[in-house]
Amino acid sequence: VVTGVRAARSADPGHRLADLTGALAEALGxxxxxxxxxxxxxxxxxxxxxxxxxxxxxxRLYGLFTEPVLTATGYAGAVTWTADADGRLYTVSDVAPGGPARATGAADRAVRIGDTSLTHRELSRAGLAVSGATVSPTGRLGAGAGVRAVRAAGASWHAEPLDRLWSVPAADQVARALDGGPDLLFLDVTLAGTVRGTTGDCLMADCAGVPLRLVTAHDDPSLPYRDNLRLLAAARGSRLRIVARLAPGPLPRVLLLATEHPTDPTARVDLGLDRLQHADLPAGAVASPAADVPAADEPPLHLLRRRVHQAVSGGRRVLALGGGASGDGARLRRLGLGTAGDLLDDLHAAAADRSRDSFGRLLPADTARFARSWLAAALYTDTVERSLCAGAWAATAEAPAPARPTEVA
Incomplete structure (x- = not known):
């Protein structure tokens, strides 16, 4: 939270209000x-x-893919994802202070575990036999003095044991991620071309009947994510096995990290490190102009989310000035989100609640009440957004998801 506040005050380009809001809600919770x-x-x-x-x-680990790491706080490197025979995920990382050059170069450095000379790029397509392993709760492998590791055979994404990662239904994988599990999704998709959205163009795909938006995992131009996504858009109709990171929201959306090669199912492409060429695409592949898609009918939860974010960036005074005159609370109730409307009205009331003493002087504000009101609104918003996300992924072409979530009291 402190780091986020400092970044906001210094106008750090890496500052994200949504990230600061989430960190503050977690701390207050x-x-x-x-x-x-x-x-x-x-x-x-x-x-x-x-x-x-x-x-x-x-x-006994099998390489999956490698992704570059480039943070706004000045750290860079690479993380290689692996899995064991039971499908549990493990990571080998090399992250240190640095910039884009380190993010792209770390993939060709030897992994820091045991005496193996494998690079991250090689490990992502090979295997590793580790003895004396130490593992963090998140699956990160330790590199202590007692750890030994040697190169072993890898496995294709279509062969056991890695194939089982893609056998889990997408909705179950999303539910696991929303429940605090790994946020990686292993999906089989059919590319459907580019569409124009409110946040820019994205690549559409069909995932077992769910219209899925594939977007770049990082916007830094030194990483090939965006160029690769643009090339893949020309391979419309291609059936691909991909690895992506869930981007929670009311519409199915993922950050595309790795994919099998468009013309060679036995090969794979790390989209943040490898650069696809037009020759890698199926014969006759031609990029088509981005199509417009109608706006999705989704609950206006942004009316509450916006006030939650405003309280973080501007403090209670911002909400006190507006009061409840905007009518957003009434609009939320009309559209079936009664709890959201009540929470928004209570947030405005808590922000404007200032009493005076017998001499007309303002008494100290009840900061505890405002903090409770803000926390309730933040937790409600997060819970409903998770419900919307799970519902969107559960939808199929034959059984569309409901337009509005079940109320969370």
Whole structure:
């Protein structure tokens, strides 16, 4: 939270208001629950500053793909994703202070685990046998002195054990990600061309009947994500196996990370590192102009989300000035989001609540009430957005998802 506030005050180009809002909601949520928490609930709220590594014995891992890392806080490198025979994901990372050059160059450095000379790029297509492994709760492999690792055979995405990652229905993978699990999705899609959206052009695909938006994972021009996505748009009708990261929202949307080669199912492409050429596309592939798509009918949850974000960027005074005169609360109730309307009205009321003493002087504001009102609105918004996301992915061409989510009290 402190880092996010500093970035906002210094006009850091890497500042994201949505990220700061999420971090603040998480911090206030813990502070709100902590006084009354006991047992396992208290243990879960305590958290840890550093993730401990635990021994995990011997591992047989199969490379999946490598993605570059380039953060707004000045760190760069590469992360290689692997899986074991049971489908559990593990990562090998090389991230340190640096810029775009380090992000693109780290893939050709040897992985920092054991005595293996494999580079990240090689590991993504090979395998690894590890003894004395140590693993963090998120699956990151440790590189302690007792860890030994040697190169082993890899596996195709269409062969066991990696094939089972794609056998899980997309809706189940999304539900797992929204529940705090890995946010990687393993999908089989059919490319359907480019469409023009409110946030720019994106590549549409069909995923088991769900219209899916594929977007770039990083906008830095030194990374080939955008160029590769533009080329793939010309391969309309191609059936591809992909790895993507879930982008939660009311419409099915993912950040495209890796894909099998458009003309060679045995090969794979790390879209943040490898550059596709037109010769890699099927014969006759031609990019078509982006088509316009009608606006989706979705609940106007942005009316509440906008006020939650405004409170973070401008403080309670911003909401106090507007009061509840905008009628947004009434509009939310008319459209079936009664709880959202009540929370918005309460947020405005808490922001404008200032009492005076007998001499007409303003008394100190009730900051605790405003904090509770803001936290309730933030948590509600997050919960409904997750419900919308899960519902969108559960929709199929034969059974469309409902237009509005079930109310969350």
């Amino acid at each position: 813990v502070a709100h629950r902590l006084p009354d928490a006991t047992g396992d609930d208290l243990t879960g709220l305590r958290g840890t500053v550093r993730q401990p590594y635990r021994p995990d014995g011997s591992l």
